[in-house]
Amino acid sequence: MSQPLLPDVRRPANGGPKAAARNRAALIAAAREIYAAQGLDAPLSAIARRAGVGQGVLYRHFPDRDAVATAVLEENVRQIEQAAGAEDMLFADVLGVLTWHLTESAAFLGLLHVRASVARSGALAHALTLSDRVERALRERLPEGHRLSEQNDLMLAVAMVSGAAGGPTREVRERRAAAAWGLLGVEVGPVRPFEV
Known part of the structure; x- marks a missing residue:
């Protein structure tokens, strides 16, 4: 059985250190908003979604919930x-x-x-x-x-x-x-x- 052809979609270019700094700032701003709305026990996935990044990016910057709050x-x-x-x-x-x-x-x-x-x-x-x-x-x-x-x-x-x-x-x-x-x-x- 053959695989259907997927459209040629390009991944966005890696922004390097500038993207990392932007992602970190976006995660902190998103965490502030999510914590204000849902409390400190809000799911980390909600923070990643609000910041517009994947959970892997969140965990690359902050290994756990305490690190985000800090x-x-x-x-x-x-x-x-x-x-x-x-x-x-x-x-x-x-x-x-x-x-x-x-x-x-x-x-x-x-x-x-x-x-x-x-x-x-x-x-x-x-x-x-x-x-x-x-x-x-x-x-x-x-x-x-x-x-x-x-x-x-x-x-x-x-x-x-x-x-x-x-x-x-x-x-x-x-x-x-x-x-x-x-x-x-x-x-x-x-x-x-x-x-x-």
Whole structure:
């Protein structure tokens, strides 16, 4: 029995390192969206589909679920650090970037609450390091004499807002976060990701 002839379909050219970097960025963005909509237990196949890549590409970048969540957290922290380092950003603007991550990334909420945990695993140590980086970035832009300038007030306020920022949709989470900042008497700039 002969095989039917298949049309001559060309595979897309391998984009090399540029494609790998694009795929990784797409996977992180997709994971953020999927985790926000479905929680941290969402299937990895959903992340690959949202990113427009196969599961093999996902596993090439991230060997397991923890690696995906860690990459999302690290990207969130990197964006907050970039926002804090930008000359034209005020403290309120950096809080807007932080708030965007709180409302957009379910994984980020857990990071900011990790200080309450007493266990000291490797993952927890990494989360504490990321949390410390967030605090340092925020303190770079914190004006002297600001209501959150006392030693523990800044991250306590962030934890309180992140605790309030739960909800079924990004819009609900954003509304709750804005209300929490308002109750704390803290001005927040536009809620958006930081873009270079």
